[in-house]
Amino acid sequence: xxxxxxxxxxxxxxxxxxxxxxxxxxxxxxxxxxxxxxxxxxxxxxxxxxxxxxxxxxxxxxxxxxxxxxxxxxxxxxxxxxxxxxxxxxxxxxxxxxxxxxxxxxxxxxxx
Numbered sequence: 618x619x620x621x622x623x624x625x626x627x628x629x630x631x632x633x634x635x636x637x638x639x640x641x642x643x644x645x646x647x648x649x650x651x652x653x654x655x656x657x658x659x660x661x662x663x664x665x666x667x668x669x670x671x672x673x674x675x676x677x678x679x680x681x682x683x684x685x686x687x688x689x690x691x692x693x694x695x696x697x698x699x700x701x702x703x704x705x706x707x708x709x710x711x712x713x714x715x716x717x718x719x720x721x722x723x724x725x726x727x728x729x
Contacts, residue, residue, distance in 0.1 A: 619725060620652065622718075686722075 627648055631641050663671055 619722065622722075624648075 627644070631644065636644070662674070666674065
């Protein structure tokens with residue numbers, strides 16, 4: 618359900634860094650194949666795992682994914698801004714955008 622947001626972020630970063638056409642194409646292909654590959658690996662692993670092991674691995678991967686999203690959305694983004702008074706408006710607008718993004722993803726997670 619959040620693939621559109623991920624795609625938007627990828628395209629923004631590709632545009633921001635002006636990568637060559639070959640690199641952009643390669644990254645787009647890899648990005649497109651990650652979800653189907655994850656589904657196939659998860660389905661394949663689920664057929665060979667017992668109940669308790671399957672639940673433990675699912676919980677571990679979910680915790681890792683949630684921690685990664687929180688790190689990227691909060692701490693990692695916050696470190697790139699300097700603590701100067703001239704940049705305070707930009708910093709606050711970025712924090713508000715981050716909080717809005719977290720709220721949208723929370724509503725999406727409850728809805729889906």
